[in-house]
Amino acid sequence: MQDDNAFYNFQKTHLKKLIRRHKRLDDSPLLAAVWYKIHDKKNVYLLEVLDQFPNVANEKEIYHVSFGSSSDFIVLHGLLKLSLLSKQDFDRSLEEKWSIIREIRSDQFEILYQDPECKNLISRLYKDEQPQREKQRFLKTG
Numbered sequence: 001m002q003d004d005n006a007f008y009n010f011q012k013t014h015l016k017k018l019i020r021r022h023k024r025l026d027d028s029p030l031l032a033a034v035w036y037k038i039h040d041k042k043n044v045y046l047l048e049v050l051d052q053f054p055n056v057a058n059e060k061e062i063y064h065v066s067f068g069s070s071s072d073f074i075v076l077h078g079l080l081k082l083s084l085l086s087k088q089d090f091d092r093s094l095e096e097k098w099s100i101i102r103e104i105r106s107d108q109f110e111i112l113y114q115d116p117e118c119k120n121l122i123s124r125l126y127k128d129e130q131p132q133r134e135k136q137r138f139l140k141t142g
Contacts, residue, residue, distance in 0.1 A: 007076060011035075011044055012112070018046075018073045018080075019113050028052045031087055031118040034125070036109035042078035047100065049118065053086040059098035062089075087118065094124050101125075 012035070019033045032049040043066075056062055066079040073080055083100060085093065093101050104125060114122045 007041065008038065010074075010076060012110075014074050015044065015046060015112055019048075021072065022048065023113065029115075030113065031115045032090075032111065032122045033113040034104060034109055034122075035112050036104040036107065038108045038110060040078075040107075044075055044078070044080045045083075045103075046080065047083045047085065047104065049085050049087055049090045049122075051087055053084055053089075055086050055089050059093065059096070059100065062098075062100060087121065091121060094121075 015033075015035055019030070022033070023030045029051040030048055031051050032047075034047045034049075035045065036047065037043070037045040053063075063084040064081065065084075066081050067073065067075075068079055069075045085100075092098075109125070111122055111125070
């Protein structure tokens with residue numbers, strides 16, 4: 001259990017540093033960052049919702065990129081798996097229950113950043129027809 005907490009705290013600290021850097025990018029402002037599949041000990045999964053990012057035709061065209069450890073981000077094991085969506089596509093993904101939304105909702109997730117103007121959109125991650133006991137697996141922090 002202590003190893004799990006150390007892993008969680010280590011990755012969360014480094015994710016927050018990465019998100020701070022991404023918030024400073026001017027070309028595509030960051031609206032939200034969601035860490036999901038938190039219990040995966042191999043890879044780190046992050047969804048970023050961007051204000052000015054190209055829309056996709058369908059969920060198969062979501063922009064996914066994988067990185068190993070670098071000077072900008074340290075992954076203890078495996079890869080950082082970053083997925084990027086525009087605000088409009090994130091909204092569509094919730095409505096149409098795209099696979100990335102099902103993945104996020106299937107395990108613990110944590111909202112590491114949300115722009116105040118996008119709070120209602122991000123809060124929709126919690127709104128699902130899941131039983132109450134399932135909802136207890138979600139984490140919400142700042």
